[in-house]
Amino acid sequence: MRTIFEKIWAEHQVADLGGGTGLLLIDRVLLHERTGGVALESLAAAGRPVMAPSQVFATMDHVVDTLPGRGDRTIMPTGTAFITATRAAAHGAGITLFDLGDPRQGIVHVISPEQGIVLPGVTLVCPDSHTCSQGALGALAWGIGSTEAEHALATGTLRVRRPRTMRVTVNGRLGAGVTPKDLALHILARHGAGGAKGHVVEYAGEAVRALSVEGRLTLCNLATEFAAFTAIIAPDDVVFDYLQDRPYAPKGTIWDRAVAAWRQLYSDDGAVFDRGIDVDAGAVAPMVTWGTSPQHAVPLGDRVPDFQDVAGHDTRETYERALAYMALTPGTPLAGLPIDAAFIGSCTNSRMEDLRRAAAVLRGRKVAAGVRAICVPGSSQVKAQAEAEGLDRVFLASGFEWREAGCSMCFFAGGESFGHRQRVVTSTNRNFESRQGPQTRSHLASPETVAASAIAGRLADPRLLEA
């Protein structure tokens, strides 16, 4: 009786290092120019070669501009150094790089599934906290630091402290207009940003099974906001159908062998988890955050909570600090709060389904006067597909900017940002202080809520938007 995590761990363990630590084979290493270049350079400086370069991939996503006509020059003051250093180091190490101008370029957690780099049952690491997204395909995928990345590159392994296990079972079905992003924020609000405390979280249950691969990627993406080691979902036909014929997915008879093996990747009946929580999908509503932690989320129809409503996961100091930062007072309705900007993008919500749903809200409507609205597709491939479907014209006609692929304004790195104290509704993952700009006030929500809010000029429920 084993969990899916235990099956993958056992298959990859080279040696038991004692005391709960294992030496695990690492099947895939992904890098980006923000934290990957420094790892490659440091490795080269130590005279250590990359052990298996064919299993390592790098992309440009974090500091590259997303304005049309972009090149190596960046709005971020020293961004070019990150791009050129990563390019040189990637070439030196003989690894595959999805560079600027490559149709496969994009946010690392968007392009890895697109290219079939992540596969069920593999171990995959990247010096990026949102690597947990890729557990959506049944991989054991987790974020690491740059030093750990050097270790994985040099040895093809990592020394890993075995995490405890936690199952989050989502029963029932999400209601109409309720998205995986809302589900993730609902779980964070209920159980706190520290709720998963280093566990590997398996998302299970009817509502999870019903999600597409893209929906699962969004749900798993926010596992790092839940303090999880990572998240994983047992792979099924939804995943196998998604992966078939992707560039790096196996082909022919090897594909058949792989699928047969992947079908064994589930938690056995009677497998024991260290913790378990149940979530009622029917109770999830469109969510929005009011504070400076992803746990500060409430249904869009609710008000800014009183302290006693959040006392389980906040001290009075953190609560009051968050309210002061956000310039909000308890009891204020979230819906109707005027916004300065709207952002659709990031590894959380920038894939085809996200853009299609947002475009459906925007079609035939205009962004409110005075609201700056930006859409940044997650990958060059998503951008091309969206343009083939005419979505770019919907975004542009409504008043949204339509950008090149990258992480863009999910975070402020000294270049582009939303202005001082601007209130932004955003499909990203972090509403931390000054995350999206100096003193910028971020409200996390689903892409369709961002779209509806951009139209209304205030936080708005897409289900209630007037025709």
Add this chain to the structure above:
Amino acid sequence: MQPFTVLTAVALPLVRANIDTDAIIPSREMTSVSKKGLADGLFAGWRYRTVGGRDPNPDFVLNDPRYRGAAILLGGENFGCGSSREHAVWALAEYGFRAILAPSFNPIFRGNCVRNGIVPVELPQDAVAWIAVAVAEMPPAQLVTVDLEHQMVTAPDGGTHSFTIEPEAREMLLHGLDAIDLTLLRQAEIQGKRQMDKDCRPWVYL
């Protein structure tokens, strides 16, 4: 990596839940492809009056002269959450922090601490809060001791708190070991496992 056995030092209280790595070092402070030159950016958003400026905000604890030379940080629940940026740990280490006491750590941040010679000490919330109160009475005199060998923290009042840390991390920190060197000693074992695995899971090997 500098070995860590016992440290007695000034402790700086920042006991707030969910302190994220964007707060520890904002992305805008990570201006070069380097692990160095980051100490000035540590807690920049709280430490300075203006974004990108260096005019100290006197209200922030790091600028309180009573905590000068602090090498131990007292943190809150889920310390180091958010971005995996190891720059957060590089900045803390460069500033001079060698140990962090908190009720819990975000897992990636915790791993980064161990790889950079900073001891992540998990203590119950009450214990951290109590130590913070004791320290605040007179920071330069109310020192805290972290003894990694005996897995024991001694508070300024002499009270002791034992803590647990997995043997692997403890060994690495105690002896300042380089994990890559250690793992490369097992190269034959790793290659053997990979060869076997290639037959079982050929689709993994591109």
